[in-house]
Amino acid sequence: MRWGFVLSEIRQGLRRNMSMVISVILVTFVSMTFVGTALVLQLQIGQMKNYWYDRAQVAVYLCDAISPQTVCPQGESSPDVKAAVEAKLKSPTLKPYIQNYYFENHEQAYKQFQQQFKGNAVAKYVTANQLNETFWVKLKNANDGEIITESFTGQAGVEQVRDQRTYLDQIFSILNAASLTAISIAALMLVSAALLISTTIRLSAFSRRRELGIMRLVGASNFFIQLPFVLEGVVAATVGSLLAVGTVTGLVQFFVQGFLAQQLPFTSFVGIGDALLVAPVLVLAGMLLAWFASLFAIRRYLRI
Amino acid sequence: MIRIENVTKQYPGNPRPALDNVTLEVEKGDFVFLVGASGSGKSSLMRLMLREDVPTHGSVHVLGDNLATISSRRVPFFRRKLGVVFQDFRLLPNKTVAENIAFSLEVIGKSRGLIETAVPDVLGLVGLEGKADRLPNELSGGEQQRVALARAIVNKPAILLADEPTGNLDPATSQGIMAVIDRINQAGTTVIMATHDKSIVNQMQRRVVELSGGVIIRDQRSGGYEVKA
Ligand SMILES: Nc1ncnc2c1ncn2[C@@H]1O[C@H](COP(=O)(O)OP(=O)(O)OP(=O)(O)O)[C@@H](O)[C@H]1O
Ligand SMILES: [Mg+2]
Numbered sequence: 368m369r370w371g372f373v374l375s376e377i378r379q380g381l382r383r384n385m386s387m388v389i390s391v392i393l394v395t396f397v398s399m400t401f402v403g404t405a406l407v408l409q410l411q412i413g414q415m416k417n418y419w420y421d422r423a424q425v426a427v428y429l430c431d432a433i434s435p436q437t438v439c440p441q442g443e444s445s446p447d448v449k450a451a452v453e454a455k456l457k458s459p460t461l462k463p464y465i466q467n468y469y470f471e472n473h474e475q476a477y478k479q480f481q482q483q484f485k486g487n488a489v490a491k492y493v494t495a496n497q498l499n500e501t502f503w504v505k506l507k508n509a510n511d512g513e514i515i516t517e518s519f520t521g522q523a524g525v526e527q528v529r530d531q532r533t534y535l536d537q538i539f540s541i542l543n544a545a546s547l548t549a550i551s552i553a554a555l556m557l558v559s560a561a562l563l564i565s566t567t568i569r570l571s572a573f574s575r576r577r578e579l580g581i582m583r584l585v586g587a588s589n590f591f592i593q594l595p596f597v598l599e600g601v602v603a604a605t606v607g608s609l610l611a612v613g614t615v616t617g618l619v620q621f622f623v624q625g626f627l628a629q630q631l632p633f634t635s636f637v638g639i640g641d642a643l644l645v646a647p648v649l650v651l652a653g654m655l656l657a658w659f660a661s662l663f664a665i666r667r668y669l670r671i
Numbered sequence: 672m673i674r675i676e677n678v679t680k681q682y683p684g685n686p687r688p689a690l691d692n693v694t695l696e697v698e699k700g701d702f703v704f705l706v707g708a709s710g711s712g713k714s715s716l717m718r719l720m721l722r723e724d725v726p727t728h729g730s731v732h733v734l735g736d737n738l739a740t741i742s743s744r745r746v747p748f749f750r751r752k753l754g755v756v757f758q759d760f761r762l763l764p765n766k767t768v769a770e771n772i773a774f775s776l777e778v779i780g781k782s783r784g785l786i787e788t789a790v791p792d793v794l795g796l797v798g799l800e801g802k803a804d805r806l807p808n809e810l811s812g813g814e815q816q817r818v819a820l821a822r823a824i825v826n827k828p829a830i831l832l833a834d835e836p837t838g839n840l841d842p843a844t845s846q847g848i849m850a851v852i853d854r855i856n857q858a859g860t861t862v863i864m865a866t867h868d869k870s871i872v873n874q875m876q877r878r879v880v881e882l883s884g885g886v887i888i889r890d891q892r893s894g895g896y897e898v899k900a
Contacts, residue, residue: 369780369783372778577764578763581763583750584750584755585750585826586747586749586750586751586752586753588744588747588748589743589744591779
């Protein structure tokens with residue numbers, strides 16, 4: 368195999384179609400950036416799920432003086448009510464599902480609230496007796512929230528049961544939708560990238576049709592004839608994918624780690640390690656895309 | 672060497688076959704002129720021998736390969752055993768004479784060392800010493816055809832297929848080209864040449880196969896362009 372010859376053919380092809388090659392690079396760059404962002408977003412969602420599902424609890428809010436009359440006719444719940452709730456939590460029906468639980472009284476709830484909303488205006492106006500006394504229940508399996516909700520909803524002295532998990536699911540479904548959108552845009556972009564690559568290669572082949580004709584006539588193998596064209600497409604697409612890797616890594620490093628992680632210190636975010644996990648996927652996908660698109664484009668010139 | 676049996680070639684959209692039940696055998700070292708009016712099927716027959724096309728019916732065997740069943744992956748390797756020249760030379764305009772010939776060796780993976788000796792050799796053989804660095808547009812038609820011949824034979828093919836190689840040349844230049852082709856034949860290469868050039872065929876007195884409407888109407892051991900009445 369004459370590699371020097373193949374290399375000089377690729378170089379000539381790239382130079383001859385400079386503007387098309389640049390557009391291939393740009394289209395792969397943009398589409399792979401979308402793909403990469405979607406993948407990183409998926410990793411982020413996975414990571415947040417792990418983190419938050421681990422911490423998600425079911426809150427059993429007890430009635431207090433300011434609870435609506437309709438659910439809490441008797442006002443502030445008595446120690447008897449608390450005992451009843453606690454007994455139910457310890458009962459053999461619920462116990463197997465519960466990892467642990469704790470009770471939070473008005474004072475503790477107030478402290479927690481002050482800490483959580485430090486610096487926020489609401490922290491000044493809220494008082495301890497506006498915050499419900501609560502049983503916080505941590506489940507063994509975060510999917511079992513329904514069991515607690517059903518057991519305590521409607522029980523006397525219980526104002527409301529809330530599974531934090533349902534909030535999380537809302538957030539995750541929004542994030543998922545965003546990631547799906549990115550993936551759909553990426554898919555469209557990939558289609559146009561593939562079409563553009565095959566057009567570019569077809570043009571390249573057309574401008575070298577004399578050479579191709581002679582190559583076929585003197586018995587150059589199909590592999591040898593295809594190689595410069597396919598590599599031309601692959602080189603362009605690889606450059607585009609590498610740019611996308613750079614962009615995705617930059618996004619993770621400077622936007623996610625440098626900005627988001629500073630703004631939201633209690634959330635776990637994807638890091639540079641995750642970006643590097645995505646990198647080979649992007650490069651490989653770009654190369655495969657270009658490989659097949661180029662092969663498809665050049666096929667016509669090889670028909671015997 | 673070449674065996675064509677009961678070959679019919681029908682192009683789509685054309686009810687009249689370009690070749691109609693043609694049978695032809697060519698021995699090693701033969702020199703065959705294919706003659707006949709325009710459209711009689713000469714080029715079609717050559718395309719079949721080169722496996723540029725496949726017959727509608729019948730079989731084509733060339734150099735031990737059955738061209739009806741040969742896999743498309745093997746076709747390039749089959750073609751390396753053949754040399755081809757055309758009326759229109761088909762040189763690469765942006766490559767020099769030497770580069771044009773070297774190109775055909777490079778693309779079949781020959782080593783640089785072999786190319787460096789083979790190219791000057793073959794240029795000498797076709798009478799183009801000293802013109803290695805010219806571009807095709809700096810050569811006369813006859814010289815360009817010599818380059819094409821050099822390219823066709825540089826890989827030492829067993830068969831040379833020439834489709835009207837003198838079609839664009841004046842009689843004197845054609846004589847020169849025929850001298851080269853004759854020399855190639857003398858060296859053992861089988862030559863099949865399609866031509867309309869009466870005087871060349873008459874002068875050479877080689878085997879003549881005449882086609883008319885896709886049918887072989889004459890196959891003469893050593894003949895002229897037309898049957899003498
Ligand atoms: N690719 C093709 N598609 C359809 N018909 C074709 C094709 N090639 C050739 N033909 C027809 O086949 C017949 C034989 O053509 P061919 O080119 O073999 O003739 P020829 O003897 O080489 O003529 P010439 O002396 O003008 O070169 C003609 O009628 C031509 O129109
Ligand atoms: Mg013809």
